Amino acid sequence: MLDLFMTIFFMIIKVIGITLILLLLPVPLTWLERKVAGHIQQRLGPMRVGWHGLLQPIADGIKLLTKEDNIPIYADKTLFKLAPIISLIPPFLVFVAVPFGEDVTLFGRKTGLYISDMNIGLLYIFAVAGLEVYGVILGGWASNSKYALLGGLRCCAQLISYEIPLGFSVMGVIMLTGSMSLLDIVEAQSQIWNVVYQPIGFFVFLVAGIAEAQRIPFDLAEAEGDLGSGYHTEYSGMRFAFFMLTEYIVMLTVSVLIVLLFFGGWNGPFLPPIVWFILKVGFFVYLFMWFRFTFPRYRYDQLMSIGWKVLLPLSLANILITGIFLA
Amino acid sequence: MSIWLLLLIPLIATTTITLITRRHKDLSSYISIGAVVLCFIISIKPILYFLRNPHAEPLEQSFTWLNIPGLYVEIGTLLDPLSVLMLFIVTFVGSLIHIYSRGYMHGDPGYSRFFACLSLFIFAMLGIVLANNFIQMFIFWELVGLASYLLIGYYFEKPSAADAAKKAFLVNRVGDFGFILGIFVIFYATGTFNFLAIEKQIEAGNVGDWTLLLAALLIFCGVVGKSAQFPLHVWLPDAMEGPTPVSALIHAATMVAAGVYLLARTAFLYHAAPPEAAMVVAYIGGFTALLAATIALAQSDIKRVIAYSTLASLGYMVMAMGVGGVSAGMLYLTTHAFFKALLFLAAGSVIHALHTNDIWKMGGLYRKMKITGSTFGIGALAMIGVFPFSGFFAKDEILVATLASGNYVLFIGGIITAFLIAIFMSKLVFVTFFGEERYEGHPHESPPVMTVPLIILAFFAAVSGFVALPGLEPNFSTYIDGHVEGGEGGHFVAILSTLVVLAGILVAWLIYQRGFVRAEVIANHCHPLYRVLENRFYIDDFYDRVIVERIYNGIGRAFNFTEIHIIIGFFVNGSAFITREIGKALRLLTTGRLQEYALLMVGGVVILLFFFIFG
């Protein structure tokens, strides 16, 4: 009985912990992004609120909270309210299957730094990550505005298109490991990182991942130049913040997955595993920000043809090559 | 394994040409030539094997095609001296004809189609040669018919060519009908299609005399059709409508040889059957030879004369088979393949130069076309059977075998035939290549791609007879039969036939070269006979008037009546009427609304389930 209780207790602790981390992490990340942007563009970025603008995200948060919650008259009100929440759920669900490290001992009990280790882990992750598109498409539809609808449709097409190479690019890793469990995959990389065997897979995953996170150069859904601001044009206040939150968490998810799948997870010498993990994830998060301020945005048709005509064949070729080498 | 390649390569070649390279004429021809030459190279190995071990057991490979209770059909190959010999003839002569065709057909719009058909022909013929059972042989037998149809009707825009193709096809069908009945009789009696198994059964005496007689005669029907024996010989002269290389292929290496090959393959049947069967074969053969040689005297189309000479040769071969001289017949087949191919190709060379078939519009060509002329001469000498050319040995063997079997009538017929052949062949040479020049235009020698095959064939036509020299070991007949045939009266026959032949040449020389008696004078003197000969004994007319017009058209009218009044009037229109009326009623249900259909469907399911549960 106690055992069951303890299991449930640990489960709750872990769920709360991960939720908190995911909800709070974007706060420093927004600051970081603005700082990176500033320095790349040879300016300082936020400096006024707190030391070097450290408190800027909090000020932003207060501002977003106190803004007027504006719902357009012709909007579908239920869906309009539902969409941001729907978009926020899938990234959280993804982390059910994502491990952060090896087993640790807490209060005299061994427990894993993950919520659930499924034997279909990766499949689950991709299945759940695919749901992200609903928030976008419903948000775009519910706003009842041309810009939002077009943004939503574009984004929907983009997400669906890039999900395919994303899924295929991981096949090589699954074939190498023989398991879809992320724990097994990380364990298999304790000697050599998968990126050595799977450079094409990594490349495809990285590019498709950026697209899935709707970051520049693939942020066609937003495209403030031609679409106002994409599917969340009509959103303001906290609802808008939810979409922003989603974007950061997805970026985080992609970075974590890249690290777990291709860069050995928490494996590394000298430093404790969790530090390695944070370092690697941090690097990729930084990489995403760097891209944002380095590359120009693609045109929409270019985006689609990259997805279908470059990434998809590449990922298929990768599967083929891996198969040949394994056979 | 390599044996299967023999079938596979031409098949691949013909499909490739038909489906892929049809637009690339040169490529198509190279594929086709390459295929047949490759087949020749592949078949060298078994040829050498059987040359070294003439008494080796037949090699058989097969796999199951159909296996249902009571019927076992296999696809297989059978290699023994006989089939290897045919393999050599088909692939070797076939190769030369292919190469020659490249030059002869040059610039023809249907170049690729021609080569595709040639490859199909080779494929079908190799299938016959290699078959180890009747069913497979029959399939390829029909394929040969198809290929010949396509090739004879190659100039299908010409009505005469289309008619000739149709004629060849239909006449062959008549024979093939008998052939397949014969196959069924044999299957009924022995329960198998396999040659070797059938041979064992027959040797064991499991088959009754009458059954054997029936089977032998029915199978001979197939031979009569394919090898153009009387009374089904009418298609062969008309088959000249195809391009000349096709004639060479049909006459020399492939089609007509198939019938003789079938006789040799089933020789055991005729041995075991009552002697009447073999007699029928022999007399039909002998009669065909005599008939053809007579008709040939009065023909003036160069290809037609050669065609009738082929008929005569085929008669010889069939006669040899009938009197039990299998090896003699096969020897004639072999040598005939060379000299007949040679004659046709050389004639083709002449036609190529002059664009006419009429020998009276030629003459004195030897000065212009030395290679063609001399090779044609060699071919003619071989055909006539002058020592030491190959035809001499072959004809000699057949005549010896006939004499030995005691058929004096046939023997005398054979001698007369030889005399007639000598006359019209020499006539052909004298009129075409010597004497005054009656041609128009400026003939010139053909390109090397055509003359080289001629020279090669001429060489073989000249010397291939020596394989049958009595002293040789292994001799041709030991190779085929395993024993030497009786040489009784050998010298007598040899001398007699030589004398007869020389007499024939002399007669021809006197008439056509010296002008001792003008040809027209003879024609006028024996006017009725000449007319009869010119019209081929009115056999074709008989077929046209009686069979086609009376019987065929009568049946046609009967069928037409049935068709219009009973089938169309009652069944077709009646069923259409009923359908229309039902349709009128059902149209009310067809609303075009999807969901009503779905409703009906689900309703049907509900009703069915109701009966399923409570019924």
Place this chain on the structure above:
Amino acid sequence: MITLYHYLVLSCILFAIGVAGVLLRRNILIVLMSLELVFNSVNISLAAFSHFLQSMAGKVFVVFTITVAAAEVAVGLAILVVIFRQKKTVYVEDLSEMRH
């Protein structure tokens, strides 16, 4: 205790709902969605059979069904889009050209 029959009855009810959607709705999109419901009900019964009869065949067929359903939706929606371009309607009963 949940048995095979519970699943079969559930599947039956879902099937009936799907059929009702196909029969009743005028919007062809909803008809297609109802078809998906029918597919799903069949999948449930297949998976249930597979589970309770301890066989793999049912699950294999679920995989096939899902694949075929995906194909069906792709083609069906493509046809729908083409029809809409031509006729500007999504009501099933407006599409009765096949009657003639």
Place this chain on the structure above:
Amino acid sequence: MVEAIAFYVFGGLSVLTALLVIFQRDPVRSAIYLVACFIQVAALFVLLRSPFLAAVQVFVYVGAVVVLFLFVIMVLELKKERFSEYIHRGQRPWALFIIPALIGEVGYLAVKGKSKASLGPYSEEFLVKQGSTESLGKVLFTKYIFPFEVVSLLLLVALMGAIILTMKRGKE
């Protein structure tokens, strides 16, 4: 016990959402309830010890099929239908008669029907030991490899067909 509760919750929800799918006037909402229904079915698959099927269900149906529906709805800009016309009136009396009959009959067969099938080798212990996904994969790629290939070909053809159908043909 837990399983029974789960079954009734998921089953009941799936029936409810399915009903909502067919009785919504707004196609977008229909699609959303369809998603809900599919997720319930996925949960039922988990109850039936096939997590792989559940994942595929979510992946394909929720992640792709319904998104496609939504996409088409939005491209065609289909709005909420008027109350009076969203149901096919002429069909209603027939359907009201047929649907209950169908449920009754099939339900009767489901409960009373006697299965003569024998148990296969894939018991729960076996699946736990072997892994249900692995077992499925093995069967799929050995015994059912031919249908598998056929189905994949079918999918490919359907894909190309869909693309070609909707392609705008040049400037006519």
